[in-house]
Amino acid sequence: MCLDMNKIKLSTVRISQKGVAELDAGRESIFIPKEKIKSIHLLYGCGVQRPVVLIICALTLIVIPLYFFLPPLWELFSSLASSKEHGGGRALQFFALPLALVPIGLWLLYSVFKKTFYLMIKTETENKKLVFHDTVSRAELYQFTEQANNDFGYSITGDLNNRT
Numbered sequence: 001m002c003l004d005m006n007k008i009k010l011s012t013v014r015i016s017q018k019g020v021a022e023l024d025a026g027r028e029s030i031f032i033p034k035e036k037i038k039s040i041h042l043l044y045g046c047g048v049q050r051p052v053v054l055i056i057c058a059l060t061l062i063v064i065p066l067y068f069f070l071p072p073l074w075e076l077f078s079s080l081a082s083s084k085e086h087g088g089g090r091a092l093q094f095f096a097l098p099l100a101l102v103p104i105g106l107w108l109l110y111s112v113f114k115k116t117f118y119l120m121i122k123t124e125t126e127n128k129k130l131v132f133h134d135t136v137s138r139a140e141l142y143q144f145t146e147q148a149n150n151d152f153g154y155s156i157t158g159d160l161n162n163r164t
Contacts, residue, residue, distance in 0.1 A: 010132065010140060013144075017034065018034060019032050019034045019037070032123065041122075043117070044116070045115055045118075047114070047116045054111070054112050055108075069098045117131075
């Protein structure tokens with residue numbers, strides 16, 4: 001945990017007197033001003049903002065290439081793959097590109113089902129999840145939330161023992 005007189009930082013989450021931020025490569029990707037925050041809860045679970053949308057996108061990236069391109073690709077391998085004069089090389093490139101989307105879809109599915117600690121911040125207009133992307137211990141989270149509560153006047157609630 002990084003400690004400064006004006007801010008504290010744990011993993012990719014920074015809390016200051018001005019507000020709460022999630023960092024990406026050291027830069028603020030999400031910032032919520034303190035005056036807009038209604039409540040902050042420390043939770044353990046799916047850290048993505050919109051899991052249903054991400055699941056739909058992931059399944060699309062997986063199913064469409066496999067359904068439409070795997071049978072013709074199999075036929076291509078069995079009859080023309082070694083024959084460059086029949087266009088096997090060019091056809092292979094055509095079918096390989098959509099299949100390259102499958103690992104991206106699998107990675108998206110993994111990100112939906114990976115459980116992690118995050119702060120659920122509620123404002124009047126929206127709810128935001130600020131994710132601790134690195135592995136953090138319960139002791140670090142406890143110290144982080146206590147310091148944010150005591151030094152900056154936040155009220156972060158949550159049960160660190162609940163990891164179901």
